[in-house]
Amino acid sequence: MFENNTYSANWVGLIRYRAHFDLMAYREGDYFDVYKGKAFSCKDYIPRSVVVKGMRHYCGEQEDFEMYRFCSEQSRKIAIQFNKLSTVFPCKIRFVVPAVTQIDTRSTVAFGKKFNKDEYVAFEEKLEGNFTTFIDKRGNTLDGNKCCLILEAFSHYSFVVSEGNFVICGLQGVYRKDKSEFILTNPTIHSREGKFGPGDKRDPGIRDVTQNHTCNKFCQMFMNKPSKSATELENEFGEI
Structure with a gap:
């Protein structure tokens, strides 16, 4: 056998998908190896292109990917709430959300990491386009795209609606000019309580982002009018 396969898991529209993926990672992150793959369901005639993410340095556990x-x-x-703030935003923001599952069958050969049976992995939509880190984990803007002003404002907005309890940064993914949309993956969240995993640097992380942020014209759109609080968002969408 020359591919790895996962068990099925709820994903798009709560439909169950299973994925198979390449033997060799095509990208490496701080925590994950990233593999190209395909996801299948009984509802789709054509498989969906996905990336499968496994832990780089150890056997993935459920808590790693649930976080x-x-x-x-x-x-x-x-992001859904932020996109509703104004009809004049030049582009929208969307985050992909992964399915969490386990390895079912493993390849008999490996180029790099050899997965364990029942090891946890995640799969998500494969982003088409030039993958870019737009804003890093300290709130620094790394890309000159003028639409990054929207992402800077979004990071600021997350701090406002959480009433200063957390800030979203580490904004990376692709900008789809044809759709006027940022499609983002694997964000970093710094919080007062440190509840967002190993990348959450708590108060020092929040301080870095707020000190590196400069307000722009899009920030003024929510600073000049009441925004929904974290409690209101929780009632609308579930726990924040």
């Missing part, structure tokens, strides 16, 4: 999904889901909720 990853938790950060993605919280960011997605904030």
